[in-house]
Amino acid sequence: MKKVKQIKTTSLDYAILGLIQQEPLSGYGIRKQFETTAIGNYSSSPGAVYPALDRLQKLGLVVKSLLENQKKEKFRCTPKGIDTLKIWLLQPVEINDVAKNVDVLLLKFAFMDTLLTKEQKLEYLTSFQKQLKIYIEQLKAFHSEEGSSLPLNGRLAFEHGLAGYSTTYKWCKNAIAAIRNHQEK
Amino acid sequence: MKKVKQIKTTSLDYAILGLIQQEPLSGYGIRKQFETTAIGNYSSSPGAVYPALDRLQKLGLVVKSLLENQKKEKFRCTPKGIDTLKIWLLQPVEINDVAKNVDVLLLKFAFMDTLLTKEQKLEYLTSFQKQLKIYIEQLKAFHSEEGSSLPLNGRLAFEHGLAGYSTTYKWCKNAIAAIRNHQEK
DNA sequence: GTCGACATGTAAATTGTTACATGATTTA
DNA sequence: TAAATCATGTAACAATTTACATGTCGAC
Numbered sequence: 001m002k003k004v005k006q007i008k009t010t011s012l013d014y015a016i017l018g019l020i021q022q023e024p025l026s027g028y029g030i031r032k033q034f035e036t037t038a039i040g041n042y043s044s045s046p047g048a049v050y051p052a053l054d055r056l057q058k059l060g061l062v063v064k065s066l067l068e069n070q071k072k073e074k075f076r077c078t079p080k081g082i083d084t085l086k087i088w089l090l091q092p093v094e095i096n097d098v099a100k101n102v103d104v105l106l107l108k109f110a111f112m113d114t115l116l117t118k119e120q121k122l123e124y125l126t127s128f129q130k131q132l133k134i135y136i137e138q139l140k141a142f143h144s145e146e147g148s149s150l151p152l153n154g155r156l157a158f159e160h161g162l163a164g165y166s167t168t169y170k171w172c173k174n175a176i177a178a179i180r181n182h183q184e185k
Numbered sequence: 186m187k188k189v190k191q192i193k194t195t196s197l198d199y200a201i202l203g204l205i206q207q208e209p210l211s212g213y214g215i216r217k218q219f220e221t222t223a224i225g226n227y228s229s230s231p232g233a234v235y236p237a238l239d240r241l242q243k244l245g246l247v248v249k250s251l252l253e254n255q256k257k258e259k260f261r262c263t264p265k266g267i268d269t270l271k272i273w274l275l276q277p278v279e280i281n282d283v284a285k286n287v288d289v290l291l292l293k294f295a296f297m298d299t300l301l302t303k304e305q306k307l308e309y310l311t312s313f314q315k316q317l318k319i320y321i322e323q324l325k326a327f328h329s330e331e332g333s334s335l336p337l338n339g340r341l342a343f344e345h346g347l348a349g350y351s352t353t354y355k356w357c358k359n360a361i362a363a364i365r366n367h368q369e370k
Numbered sequence: 371g372t373c374g375a376c377a378t379g380t381a382a383a384t385t386g387t388t389a390c391a392t393g394a395t396t397t398a
Numbered sequence: 399t400a401a402a403t404c405a406t407g408t409a410a411c412a413a414t415t416t417a418c419a420t421g422t423c424g425a426c
Binding site for chain 1: 286338342351352359
Binding site: 195 | 384385386387388389
């Protein structure tokens with residue numbers, strides 16, 4: 001079986017796709033978003049963003065073009081780019097994402113706004129919440145078994161993690177209610 | 186002015202230093218820590234860990250040696266390694282760390298356990314808390330100004346961030362009390 | 371007219387990922 | 399004895415950081 005050269009789409013690539021799907025941006029505009037907003041930990045350095053845009057263009061996921069009423073060319077998603085983004089958004093929430101990539105899960109949720117249906121969003125949040133519950137229970141089990149044997153600083157740091165996940169769990173509950181009550185246009 | 190070849194110590198390097206300062210470990214043991222515990226987002230791949238250990242050995246920050254009552258050689262910190270780690274731990278908490286690297290700040294706090302004094306820990310937490318307060322106020326200001334103009338998903342994601350920082354703030358308060366009441370040995 | 375922000379890029383060095391390779395030791 | 403885990407590494411590749419380079423445009 002011949003091995004096909006697989007061009008990967010990285011997390012940064014998806015972040016860019018999601019950003020310009022909401023609003024077309026110049027390369028510089030994308031960099032500013034990563035630099036100045038609380039979007040996640042994506043690199044705003046030109047040496048990361050411009051090569052990423054090249055990759056995405058080569059893959060046919062974005063194009064740089066002049067829009068009506070605009071002076072400057074900006075990047076926007078192609079239909080293929082939108083599809084790629086949707087597939088990413090619809091990937092099931094794994095417990096490993098919950099443990100290590102909560103911020104990516106939240107970014108995905110933000111990008112879903114106009115791309116997925118109300119039902120898909122609710123399914124995402126429900127599954128997020130379910131994985132969170134499992135993970136929190138694991139952490140609590142560890143805490144009651146071995147918590148007292150940890151050094152003070154270590155135990156406190158661990159409890160910070162636990163508190164953070166509990167906050168996210170509560171947020172899920174609230175977000176589910178908010179999406180459910182929201183008028184679908 | 187001649188430019189001196191600067192060997193950088195990366196975040197992964199510090200994480201390794203901190204780990205083996207708590208307990209000497211083999212390269213494999215370090216990998217397992219990153220893979221199986223909730224320590225942060227450090228790479229457990231051999232292609233990251235072993236080259237990092239080479240770097241640290243070259244810098245004279247760690248050594249691999251046989252300890253008493255042990256069959257296998259393990260890595261541990263040299264005095265220079267401990268100093269390097271302490272300098273890192275004592276670095277002032279910047280608002281940018283609070284915004285983008287809370288997990289690193291918590292890892293540092295965990296590593297402080299036996300390395301810093303009670304007063305230094307309290308100073309760290311106090312400064313962490315102060316920067317958090319500033320950042321949270323910035324976020325709240327943004328929320329009341331522009332929150333209503335955000336799409337629902339974006340606003341909810343933003344509110345997740347806010348809730349997370351608030352949780353960390355409360356944790357700081359609690360951790361300060363816990364450290365303060367703790368008997369210094 | 372110059373300062374700062376807008377705007378796009380490149381090159382070198384470093385770092386990390388993925389996949390492979392190897393062998394020892396433990397355990398079922 | 400076969401499988402799983404311990405243990406250490408390398409090679410090819412992909413990605414990122416850092417630093418540099420260049421030029422436009424509007425404000426003051």
